[in-house]
Amino acid sequence: MAQLLLIEDDPQLRTALTRSLTELGHAVATAAGAMPGLHSAVDAAPDLIILDLGLPDVDGTEMLRMLRGVSDVPVIVATARDDENEIIRVLNTGADDYVVKPFTARQIDARVRAVLRRSPGNAGTDESITIESLWIDPRSREARLADRPLDLSPKEFDLLYYLASNAGSVVSKRQLLTEVWGAPYGGADKTVDVHVAWLRRKLGESAQSPRFLRTVRGVGIKLVAPDAAEPAGPTSREPS
Numbered sequence: 001m002a003q004l005l006l007i008e009d010d011p012q013l014r015t016a017l018t019r020s021l022t023e024l025g026h027a028v029a030t031a032a033g034a035m036p037g038l039h040s041a042v043d044a045a046p047d048l049i050i051l052d053l054g055l056p057d058v059d060g061t062e063m064l065r066m067l068r069g070v071s072d073v074p075v076i077v078a079t080a081r082d083d084e085n086e087i088i089r090v091l092n093t094g095a096d097d098y099v100v101k102p103f104t105a106r107q108i109d110a111r112v113r114a115v116l117r118r119s120p121g122n123a124g125t126d127e128s129i130t131i132e133s134l135w136i137d138p139r140s141r142e143a144r145l146a147d148r149p150l151d152l153s154p155k156e157f158d159l160l161y162y163l164a165s166n167a168g169s170v171v172s173k174r175q176l177l178t179e180v181w182g183a184p185y186g187g188a189d190k191t192v193d194v195h196v197a198w199l200r201r202k203l204g205e206s207a208q209s210p211r212f213l214r215t216v217r218g219v220g221i222k223l224v225a226p227d228a229a230e231p232a233g234p235t236s237r238e239p240s
Contacts, residue, residue, distance in 0.1 A: 002116055005046040006030045007037035007063075008078075009056050017050075020105030026112070032056075034063035041067055048112055053079040053090070061090055068094040074115045074154065078108065088194050096155050097181055098191065114182020129164045132225045134203075134212060136164050145203060155180070156199050163213070163223035172220035196221060 004026050008014040011032070018028045029044060031037035034055045041049060049067075053060030064075060076097040077090050087098050096115050099108065128137040133146040138161055143150040152160065158180050163171060173192045181191065196213060205211040211226040 002026045002047045002112060003044070004028045004112065005037065005040055005044065005049045007032075007034065007049060007055065007060070008052045009033060009054070010052075017105055017108070021109060021112075024105065024109045026109075034058035034060060038063055038066060041071060041073060045071075046073060048074045048076065048116060050076050050078050050108065050112075051095075053077060053081055053086075061093055064090065064093050064095060072154070076108070076111055076115060078103065084190055087191065091155070091191065091194060094153065111182040114180075129161070129167075131164060131167055131212070131223070132227070134164070136161050150202050152199075152202060155195060156202065159195050160199055160223075163221065167223050167225075170216050170220045170222045175220070192221075 002025075004021060006014060006018060006021075006028055008017065008030070009032050014030055014032070018030055021028050029040060029046065031040050034057050037049070037051070037055075040046075051060050051064060055063065060077065060079065064077070067073070067075070074096045075094065076099060077095045078099045078101065080101040081087075082100045090098060097111050099111060128135060128139075130136075135144045136157075137143070141154075141157055143152055143157060143160060150160075159176065162176065162180050176192050196215075197207075200206060200210070200213055203212055205213065207215075212223050213221060214224060215221045
């Protein structure tokens with residue numbers, strides 16, 4: 001049973017979502033504002049936070065920024081804001097997932113379970129993966145490139161590990177949204193593109209000069225050993 005903290009100012013939605021998530025097997029604490037939510041996050045140490053952005057005291061994005069200064073607890077942002085720039089800004093601030101209202105409790109439940117499966121305390125006994133100079137260990141949540149630690153966000157690590165687990169195979173964006181983001185009903189392709197771009201920079205490559213990450217246009221992306229990566233051509237453009 002996961003211990004969830006729901007930070008939502010709409011009392012009807014807060015009550016309905018709490019009831020539904022409880023029926024789905026979670027323990028749910030709630031807060032109606034950012035500052036009470038921040039105090040609860042620090043004092044109660046929940047397994048995961050579901051965070052609205054339009055809060056009455058402090059904007060949820062600012063609250064997330066403050067939270068990330070003291071905790072790495074997984075956060076799913078659940079909001080009515082669907083602006084692409086806002087989504088990118090919130091993910092860059094440290095959110096693990098982003099869900100746009102309206103949504104169902106079952107959709108939130110699926111995303112909660114997917115995020116928690118990949119959190120540091122639930123890595124299980126999966127073996128580390130080595131692909132040439134790249135080393136990834138799901139148990140310690142560490143990744144190294146040429147013996148240098150990679151500073152990855154939780155979602156960047158999840159994405160890298162999933163691609164490495166399927167090395168050499170093309171993985172579609174829909175598959176990544178389902179397996180990494182826990183969005184079985186679909187999601188924003190831009191979320192995948194943004195995280196791939198961030199991951200490229202940390203791997204020391206670019207869309208124009210890929211090494212590990214190669215996009216197969218119209219199909220998906222695959223992770224390969226650099227020596228196995230054919231030169232990029234005009235028919236295999238990659239997201240920047």
